[in-house]
Amino acid sequence: MDNALLSDVTGVILVGGRSRRMGRDKALLSLGGAPLVARVIEAFRRVFARTVLVGDRGERFREFGVEVISDIHPGSALGGLHTGLARAGTPYVFVAACDVPWPDSRVIAHLCSLRSGYDVVVPRTDGGFEPLFAVYGTGCLPAVERMLRQGNCRIYDFYPEVRTRQVTMAELAGLAAPERTFVNVNTPSEFEHIRQREEAPMAKAISFVAKSGTGKTTLLEKVIAELKSRGYRVGAIKHDAHRFDIDHPGKDSYRLTAAGADTMLISSPEKLAVVKKHEVSPPIEELIATYFGDVDIIITEGFKKSGLPKIEVHRRERSTTLLCRGEQHDPTLLAVASDEPLELDVPVLDLNDPKQVADFVEERFLTQRS
CATH class of the missing domain: 3.40.50.300 (P-loop containing nucleotide triphosphate hydrolases)
Known part of the structure; x- marks a missing residue:
């Protein structure tokens, strides 16, 4: 990939979560002087010509100057993925959660570079798939819509039905550090640990x-x-x-x-x-x-x-x-x-x-x- 921004992939950031375990909106937690969602927006702007926020309470984020799309099927990450695919208007979307503290634009760009011929390009760590840091094509829509009708919201369950490219950590060597790149925040204790890592002394x-x-x-x-x-x-x-x-x-x-x-x-x-x-x-x-x-x-x-x-x-x-x-x-x-x-x-x-x-x-x- 050259340095041109991608126009056939839309960056989709999911902001519809209720943050129940955190007790407050994870997207707006401040880390290093910026809300978590702003860090994801900045990483996306390095790669994509267009970035959107998807969520049924998206009005909270209009101050960030990014288009907000309301969830068609609110209440799950799968619903957010469906909205992104259905409304983005591009053949592909790159989906990320709003609470990724260290989104790496190099990893995002590399995953997107593998999209040709596939409906899903998803990293796989020792802990399993990373479905909320992955590329999805519109070819996924029939399977996603069927799962939503059935009430099954586990994203990776539809992977066997579409052309899925699993990306191993060996392939991302030198780019991705699983303990950093694919981290997200769920609880106050997790956020405190991340904050301490962020504020560790730097040269x-x-x-x-x-x-x-x-x-x-x-x-x-x-x-x-x-x-x-x-x-x-x-x-x-x-x-x-x-x-x-x-x-x-x-x-x-x-x-x-x-x-x-x-x-x-x-x-x-x-x-x-x-x-x-x-x-x-x-x-x-x-x-x-x-x-x-x-x-x-x-x-x-x-x-x-x-x-x-x-x-x-x-x-x-x-x-x-x-x-x-x-x-x-x-x-x-x-x-x-x-x-x-x-x-x-x-x-x-x-x-x-x-x-x-x-x-x-x-x-x-x-x-x-x-």
Whole structure:
């Protein structure tokens, strides 16, 4: 799949549940500063051209700016699936519950990429099917309608009647972690456990942003060297909006990746490198949590649209305007490293003094290092 949003698959989020075991609406539980349903909406918007909410009490969610469709047969997830299939107007839907704390857009995109020739594409973990994180085609409608008439609401009971593609965890290796990707929330104790996992300490990160040709990479080289000289463990992430290769044609590692390996790791006594293919770029927060647990500070280059705290690099001869002040007002901006004096609401650092920039990073992020 390329980076275009899917137009023949509608993202369907089920919001009709009564949350009886939770005691309050699961969809609106706040995690990481956002309601659970908003996290699912955001993941869907990375993959689908259209996302809808399905539920008989959908008016509660109009503030999220997503179309709401009332249940035709309220009271069950199967009924929500039926409504999505009947009303979406696309050959396929991807169905998810509203209480998925860590919906992974890469997994969603991969499951959708397998849809051709099937009525259902469903993950299967050691615990069984994951019917509320799966692809369904309109070919399922006759079987779903029959089950609703019979009063059988167990979704996976109709799988043997249609063309079903089971996706194993081995196929999702490197993409899905069952203990994370397919988790949902049912009880207060489950939510508390998830909240604690979400709020576990993560490595501190700051993003340096700039217009191209400003000298951002040169400054970062010197800031990283300065922080290393002070004894800190430093990680670095470079954002590249284009395709790239880290090895070269003819090398064994290149040949293995070119042959189709989804994850390729090369290791030596000094270092290792991982090449991992993905269909949708993972969020920066996920990269940090996955790969940078052993550092004190992460310096990222780019990621202008992320929610990370930022230092903008400004050079007078390159531009008279700033990215984070003027063209827009980015509340995550902490400072500007500039080669000219500026009147701003944040500190202005000397672009030509990497020690001063490192001092600022150390003071803001590292003085409380344990």
